[in-house]
Amino acid sequence: MKHHINIRALASKLFTHFVLIIATLVIGLPFVWMLSTSIKGPTEVAMFPPVWWPKVVRFDNFVTAWNTAPFGRFYVNSIVTAAAGVILGVVTAAFAAYAFARIRYKHRNFFFLVMLAAMMIPGQVALIPNYVILAKLNWINTYQGIVVPHVANVFGAFLLRQYFLTIPDDLYDAAQIDGLGHTRTLFHVALPLSRPVLGTLLLYLFIQKWNAYLWPLIVTNKQNMRTLPVGLAMIRSAEYSIGPEHLMAASIFVLMPVLIAYFLAQKQLIEGIAAGAVKG
Amino acid sequence: MWTFFAFTGPTFILLAVFIFWPIFYSFYLSLFKWNMVSPRKTFLGLQNYKDMFSDDVFRLVVKNTLIMAFFTVVVKMAISLYLATQLNKKIRGSNFYRAIIFSPTFTANVAIAMVWAWIFEPTYGLMRSFLRPLGLPMIDWLKSTSHSLPAVIIVLIWSGIGYDMVLFLAALKNVPLEIYEAAIVDGASPFHVFWKITFPLISPTTFFLTITGFINVLKAFDIARIMTEGGPLNSSNVYVHYLYQNAFQWFRAGYASALALVLFLFIMIITLIQNRLSKSWVHY
């Protein structure tokens, strides 16, 4: 009897592994392919059936790709704009969320609906009007030009508000008794307790801003202010002088740091997202 | 009250300037014909909107977008939910699987589009080596009117599975063990357990993923732009890409603004409908 159950359990476990391995392969293979292509020479790139490990390894593809555009500068720009965007975004969202969760005001619900309405507006509508505003402020081709129009972050405010609402009243009341004003309550009570959701939010926002393509493209005129995705796409229009192997190499520059950071911190990050979303 | 405004002020000022004002300005522009170059704008009234409904490409674009949204969301969520259930079992290496499957979430769309364009390459791409053993012919995915949209959909699903899976997994882990134990004691089959118990219990997550997933796909731009540029023959042209073409390639700022407003209205309606629905089938 026991023997019977063990086989079934074992089969089930094997099947689970099998399914997950397939999924992992499907997700992982394109990345491996990207790596493989990036070290091939022009003849091996164009071979069928495909070659996984080239006979002639061409690390110089990375040099060629790096030289087609100022990637170092693109990195700096991406880091600065993404970090600034995330910090400013979370702070403004936290203040707003707290207000909606804990500050009593007659027309609070109305304003909340107004804010939700903003979330439904597709960003593409605002492209030209926003550019006009920036030009008048002389913010074209500046970090603030890239960052500021997207600081207001309704999703974050919404998420944080949900979370703040689940914090028991006694904790807020205790803070009030201790004489903390709203601001201090926000920073010393609400936010620390929201660490899981904060993790989600930070991650979500960072991805968005790091990968942003269309807006930075329009706002930046000079190579020295462009971000990574924009820089990468620009190489692509150099189709006559570089081939797939260089495009893949350049993609790797863009992806590598993010993926490495990701793999180092993924456990905490994923669990943060998970916890945040469930509460939300 | 002043505190309220102080706290929400920055957000509202930014929203007013960068999100709300543009809508009015876009609405204003949608009543004109404007090529964005000259100061001269020609008043058209609602002509742009009338033109939309007689525009064949518009109809095709809407169809493509809806197909893309439907298949992407449904298939992605089904696969990721299934994977989440598998990952939820106590097995070794689950962190590893989870980490790999989630990784595309971090990957810039530009890079994803580029590697997949190369994968879909008819002669040397990876896709061909998978189709070959199945006896399938060479397909020029990105240059075929029947395969370009599926290609885009495949990429969107591929890159979105990880995120949905992680959220589903969290929701699953939050289902108290006692419920499962009780069900097993009652003699319920795994199938029954899943659909009658688990699924309803994770409905907030399902709901969240459906809304955000659908709306995000409606706004999809990067992958379509970089992999296919909407072609060939608009077979993979999707709404926001068509909007972009009208505004930035064909100098039709008025028409593009009208397109943007219609999209906005459409998304609003969807959200309202889903709000109504949520009241009936989401269980907290």
Add this chain to the structure above:
Amino acid sequence: MKKGIFILVVMLIATTFLFAAAKAEEQKPDRIEILYWRGLTGVAGEAQEEIVRRFNESRDDIHVVVEFQGAYAEILQKMQAALAAGDVPDLVLLDSPHLQIFAKDEAVQNLDRFVKAEGKGFLDDYVPGLLADSYYDGSLYALPALRSTPLLYVNADAFVEAGLPKRAPKTWEEFREFAKKLTKVNDRGETTQYGVGFTLGATTAHWYFQGAVYAYDGRVSDEKFNMYLHEEPAVKAATLWQDMVFKDKTGVPSTTHDDLFTGKVAMVFGSTGSMGNVMRRASFEVIPAFIPGQVRNGVPVGGSVIAMPSTDKWRQWAAWEFLKFFTSPESQAYLAEMTGYMPSRISSAQVPSLVEYYNKNPHWQVAIDQLKYVQPQASVISLPKGTEILRQMVEKLLIGNQDVRKVMAETEADLIKEYNENFK
């Protein structure tokens, strides 16, 4: 009383300032910095940077800052946004069909007065065929920067392997025959090498098609926007292309030259401007050649021009100085030598380094020789959606396999609509 004196003094000071400011406007600044938005990557990009560097070195009073803005389509988008915001560069490289759109609304400067100030015959040394499309409504709005004509690039090694003579096909009929010999099919029925890749690029599909139409002695449209696509020459050209893809199965739609380099196709269309890159990247022998003729030879001119959006008086002066330098015989000779674009000055042909270069590399002479067959592009190219409509036409023919006459009729209807709504 004191108050009165005070006000008087203030007004005096204010007036002095105003006067000084006005005077300053009058005076030429010691050093003017102007902004040039350029496009094109690879060799063509570097060559432009070199021209800018040479200019900056030769002058103390003007400094040109050059910014790469992406492909022609991106430049277009950025110019629109810049105009909407009132913040434009002083000079911008434009794909020649885009000039009309900006010229029409005076978004770029009318250059007639600058030409006039140069004295008589200033434009005489410019190659007429390359200058023609810089005019709008009789006035000059740009100068030719990097001009090109379409070429046929063939894989000479593949020709030899197929038993073909080591030269490009001279007529479209021969082109079709050659393609048949160049197409290889393996035993699984898969085509491993196609004779030709028909380019469907957004900025080029229409261009090569015009070359085919001209060869059959037809045209696409005229200055008055009458359409000619329904006539026999255009129909013949379109049918030939379509039959090669669907009946002969020797042609395939292509978007990049990679298809030539990877051996997927043996012939591609390209621009004289890509000659540098193509010759460098190919691992086999490439022969650049004329676009096939048929009844006659005729090719549309293409490439880019530089226009002047600048609105400030002194910056305009500085911009004009740079424009002259960029289009000088020496600069044009340098650009031609580096990139394979064609020099827009007749006397460039006498610049020693270029003469020597052509002697060493006779293939580069192709572009110069084809100049005698150059014609302006069809007028419809200047319509905002013109090139897109033609590109879709090529797609309908070569991917959709739709009936040729029907496609021509639809295309003409779309073009006429576009003309009526957005150009007149």
